[in-house]
Amino acid sequence: MGMTIAEKILAAHSGKEFVEPGELVNAKVDTVLGNDITAPVAIREFKKIGVDKVFDKDRVVLVPDHFTPNKDIKSAEQAKIVRDFAREQGLTNYFEVGRMGIEHCLLPEQGLVGPGDVVIGADSHTCTYGALGAFATGVGSTDLAAAMALGETWFKVPESIKFVYYGQLNPWVGGKDLILYTIGRIGVDGALYKAMEFTGPVIRQLSMDGRFTMSNMAIEAGGKCGLIEPDETTLAYVKGRAKFPYTFYKSDDDAKYWEVYEFDVSRIEPQVAFPHLPENTRPVSEAAHVKIDQAVIGSCTNGRLEDLRLAARVLAGKKVHPEVRCIIFPGTQEIYRQAVKEGLVEVFIDAGAAVSTPTCGPCLGGHMGILAKGERAIATTNRNFVGRMGHPESEVYLSNPAVAAASAVLGRIASPEEVV
Amino acid sequence: MQLSGAAWKFGSDIDTDLIIPARYLNTSDPAELAKHCMEDADPEFYSKINAGDVIVAGKNFGCGSSREHAPIAIKAAGISCVIAKSFARIFYRNAFNIGLPIFECPEAAEKIQPGDRLEIDAGSGLIKNLTRDESYRAAPVPEFMQQIIAAGGLINYVAKRVKKNG
Ligand code: SF4
Numbered sequence: 001m002g003m004t005i006a007e008k009i010l011a012a013h014s015g016k017e018f019v020e021p022g023e024l025v026n027a028k029v030d031t032v033l034g035n036d037i038t039a040p041v042a043i044r045e046f047k048k049i050g051v052d053k054v055f056d057k058d059r060v061v062l063v064p065d066h067f068t069p070n071k072d073i074k075s076a077e078q079a080k081i082v083r084d085f086a087r088e089q090g091l092t093n094y095f096e097v098g099r100m101g102i103e104h105c106l107l108p109e110q111g112l113v114g115p116g117d118v119v120i121g122a123d124s125h126t127c128t129y130g131a132l133g134a135f136a137t138g139v140g141s142t143d144l145a146a147a148m149a150l151g152e153t154w155f156k157v158p159e160s161i162k163f164v165y166y167g168q169l170n171p172w173v174g175g176k177d178l179i180l181y182t183i184g185r186i187g188v189d190g191a192l193y194k195a196m197e198f199t200g201p202v203i204r205q206l207s208m209d210g211r212f213t214m215s216n217m218a219i220e221a222g223g224k225c226g227l228i229e230p231d232e233t234t235l236a237y238v239k240g241r242a243k244f245p246y247t248f249y250k251s252d253d254d255a256k257y258w259e260v261y262e263f264d265v266s267r268i269e270p271q272v273a274f275p276h277l278p279e280n281t282r283p284v285s286e287a288a289h290v291k292i293d294q295a296v297i298g299s300c301t302n303g304r305l306e307d308l309r310l311a312a313r314v315l316a317g318k319k320v321h322p323e324v325r326c327i328i329f330p331g332t333q334e335i336y337r338q339a340v341k342e343g344l345v346e347v348f349i350d351a352g353a354a355v356s357t358p359t360c361g362p363c364l365g366g367h368m369g370i371l372a373k374g375e376r377a378i379a380t381t382n383r384n385f386v387g388r389m390g391h392p393e394s395e396v397y398l399s400n401p402a403v404a405a406a407s408a409v410l411g412r413i414a415s416p417e418e419v420v
Numbered sequence: 421m422q423l424s425g426a427a428w429k430f431g432s433d434i435d436t437d438l439i440i441p442a443r444y445l446n447t448s449d450p451a452e453l454a455k456h457c458m459e460d461a462d463p464e465f466y467s468k469i470n471a472g473d474v475i476v477a478g479k480n481f482g483c484g485s486s487r488e489h490a491p492i493a494i495k496a497a498g499i500s501c502v503i504a505k506s507f508a509r510i511f512y513r514n515a516f517n518i519g520l521p522i523f524e525c526p527e528a529a530e531k532i533q534p535g536d537r538l539e540i541d542a543g544s545g546l547i548k549n550l551t552r553d554e555s556y557r558a559a560p561v562p563e564f565m566q567q568i569i570a571a572g573g574l575i576n577y578v579a580k581r582v583k584k585n586g
Contacts, residue, residue: 049575067445139513141514149578222480386435
């Protein structure tokens with residue numbers, strides 16, 4: 001019987017010819033990841049295990065991105081624990097403020113994750129790397145601690161669900177809209193414990209940035225990972241970037257799926273997820289009455305170059321609405337540099353937007369754009385839970401970067417077509 | 421292990437931001453996290469509960485972030501276990517790893533009402549509702565998970581393994 005990509009990668013990493021869903025396997029991990037929230041707990045646990053060194057100093061990656069540049073004394077202390085540990089262990093891939101980025105934009109960019117890898121990260125959006133054809137999933141700090149020591153972890157082999165996208169994409173519709181639409185259809189637990197596999201002609205034509213956006217939000221449907229079969233687009237991305245060997249896996253024709261969904265994308269317009277769950281999606285045309293106080297463009301979901309270019313296309317020559325704060329945060333220093341070079345940052349500043357250094361900041365209600373009681377934001381981030389961006393009585397609407405930019409201009413949720 | 425306490429009921433899709441809001445994640449001190457447990461769902465939760473009480477919820481409990489601070493906050497607040505229709509994957513894993521017992525049981529999640537007195541046998545997964553004189557059976561805990569619990573959490577489990585291979 002055939003295997004899916006997820007099954008093949010897990011088999012290869014646990015020394016088996018064949019695995020099937022439900023089976024528990026002990027798999028070697030290629031890369032493990034922690035951040036300034038999750039790593040301090042992991043480091044505390046790691047020290048209890050009784051080993052001196054991490055399994056591989058090149059493959060334990062630590063990125064302080066959530067509360068950095070540190071917003072207060074407590075978060076500075078947390079970040080210091082991570083920094084001290086990185087030095088003590090001689091880690092090659094610790095990224096300091098000014099040289100860093102949001103972890104899920106940074107790791108692929110730096111070539112630290114690649115096709116065919118098994119990656120675990122103490123951050124739920126580790127599933128982002130599925131876009132490269134890696135089995136990548138989020139775990140907690142204790143799992144991270146154990147994997148830092150052993151270089152392996154256990155998995156239950158998940159069933160896979162296939163999502164096939166066909167048809168012609170409408171203007172201003174991209175990866176974010178496809179994934180929001182999908183979550184709207186299957187719900188926030190529609191892929192619980194399952195590996196999602198995104199495929200079909202539309203995915204084949206999607207840019208790498210668009211693919212990262214889709215895989216990033218697999219967890220928002222409860223998915224264990226969000227895989228895309230590697231192809232020429234993947235190869236072009238990893239070539240010259242990958243720091244470690246990689247392998248392309250593809251699902252067999254006779255692989256077994258728990259479920260197969262087919263979506264005709266020509267019927268999809270830009271999507272907006274209403275509070276307080278990513279599954280509350282509606283077409284943007286049904287959201288145009290919603291007034292906003294803040295527009296946030298960035299994050300590990302939509303903080304890549306293509307996203308900033310889209311936002312700039314909408315904001316060029318326009319002004320942010322007088323009653324709106326527009327905050328833009330590029331995903332990495334490299335993306336930031338490129339955005340400056342291409343003149344995007346100038347467009348943003350001319351429009352009256354604030355451009356921030358890479359950080360998770362407002363995405364998790366950490367800092368750099370917290371909402372007051374009763375305020376409303378449109379954001380290109382991935383979660384709109386109660387209190388996600390600030391006060392428990394504030395609201396977050398999720399959208400793609402063009403919709404967020406158009407909304408910033410009009411002061412209410414808007415389609416880019418109303419502005420450009 | 422016998423667990424007992426009163427039930428506190430919540431709905432479906434209780435996410436990790438409701439369990440412990442990100443604004444408190446600038447610390448990982450369990451006692452500090454406990455004070456803010458479930459705060460955005462019920463601001464008085466921590467002051468109302470007694471040691472041993474049980475959280476009972478609908479489907480997909482613990483969805484969202486991978487923050488282990490969520491099960492840690494629940495455990496440190498004195499909650500003895502969580503019963504839900506289903507759990508989000510990362511939360512499920514984290515709860516076992518840090519030693520917070522959790523039980524998947526749609527029937528119990530449905531029938532238990534706020535304030536019901538519960539008695540749970542962690543080994544067999546039998547949940548007794550003393551108030552209603554009913555009992556429910558939770559899905560058995562996978563054997564591998566039981567080994568982790570028996571060792572006293574994942575870290576002890578790994579530490580033993582490392583020693584053995586020493
Ligand atoms: S940008 Fe938001 S979702 Fe992404 S890692 Fe940071 S906090 Fe998490």
